[in-house]
Structures are given as C-alpha cells and as structure tokens.
Amino acid sequence: MPAPTSGGRTIRGVDVTLHASGAETATGSSAGVELGDKSTVRLDLAVTAASGTSPTLDITIEASPDNSTWTSVGTFTQATGVTTQHKVFTGLDRYVRSRRTIGGTGSPSFTYSITGEAV
Secondary structure, three states: OOOOOOOEEEEEEEEEEEEEEEEEOEEEEEEOOEEOOOOOOOEEEEEEEEEEEEEEEEEEEEOOOOOOOEEEEEEEOOOOOOOEEEEEEEOOOOEEEEEEEEEEEEEEEEEEEEEEEOO
C-alpha cells in the first residue's frame, strides 16, 4: 500500500501482520508488533468466512510503549459476515496489536486477517 506524497514521491512502509488468516472462535488479542519509530499503520481487515447464529466480530487496535500496558487507539466497523475494510490508525506508540471480541450464538467463528504497513 504505497502512499503518494504531495511531491509525487511514493512512501513504502514496513509490512505489519497483526493476525494471519485463520479461524477464531473466542475473544482474545494478537501478539504485540514492534513499530520502532513508526507512528501510523494502514491496515486491512479481511473477513473471509463467518458462521454461527448472528455472529459479530469487533476489532480494536491497541498501542503500547512497553508491550505490556495497552491503550485503545481505534476500531474497525463491527463485522457480521464476509467483509473487507481499510483504516488508518495514527499517533501510535512503539508496539501495536489487535484485540478481538466475538459474539453470537451457535458457536460463532470468523476467519480473518489483519495486514498492512507502518509508516
């Protein structure tokens, strides 16, 4: 996802994967990913499968200066089925992670990935 600058140059960031494509059935968090001196991430949420009765997936992006104490910096729109979303999160600390909350009945499950780049 290279980004053009006002001068016509293209900025390429550092690849970031907060959740490799896979199925999840319970609430949880990804491991922290170190961004170094980057403070912005451009992320894509790609939900490729959802099952259960009225399934819901809420994704929160969190930041931390020490990979221990986490603060919410934003969310994706709640997913209830297959969807693709793109969002930019700014003002981040040294580490970033995703937190998922899965709801619904009948054994809700979501297969999804969160990938992008830090700039």
